[in-house]
Ligand code: G16
């Protein structure tokens with residue numbers, strides 16, 4: 693049975709959360725808003741617009757639409773400076789092995805990310821050749837936990853949702869996969885990703901046996 697494998701980007705393939713954090717922190721400071729790592733956790737998998745809305749809410753700040761758009765631009769420009777410095781060394785441990793294995797076996801691979809910079813990042817880390825399909829923040833209008841991003845990816849991969857497997861680090865992403873009736877594999881903490889069908893701390897924890905079990909599993 694051919695499975696369609698869908699990967700989230702930030703937190704699954706690369707850790708761009710640290711660069712998002714730096715850019716948001718500088719932006720928040722320029723507005724006299726405190727912003728810490730714990731708050732950054734709540735921005736994982738969340739779109740750029742929604743992230744800024746949250747930061748402004750935390751800082752109890754109201755700004756004009758024009759200023760809002762300027763800040764979005766400012767944040768992204770700073771983020772892109774970090775992205776431009778990325779290379780293969782930033783691919784998270786254990787990921788490469790699984791991408792190669794999936795390619796060898798012939799399971800088609802998609803990216804399902806909220807980021808509008810997804811293609812740039814995949815290019816920087818040289819992973820473009822592995823992805824048959826890319827659905828990112830430029831193509832979807834409804835953010836995770838809405839299943840749109842993953843449903844679109846499965847459709848483009850040519851697999852039914854029940855034959856799709858999603859790797860996600862964000863709670864909202866696991867919820868999106870579950871709503872799409874896809875097998876959800878959480879990468880991160882079990883206590884947070886408790887709704888996932890499988891959870892692993894990272895890809896190095898996924899043994900060949902686990903991986904084969906995932907490929908052969910079906911949604912309960
Ligand atoms: C990623 C990050 C989020 C970020 C979002 C939008 O999502 O986890 O923190 O806000 O993309 O990114 P951008 O500003 O580049 O459009 P994902 O879905 O890859 O985890």
Ligand code: MG
Pocket residue numbers: 700701702703704736737860861862865
């Ligand atoms: Mg993520």
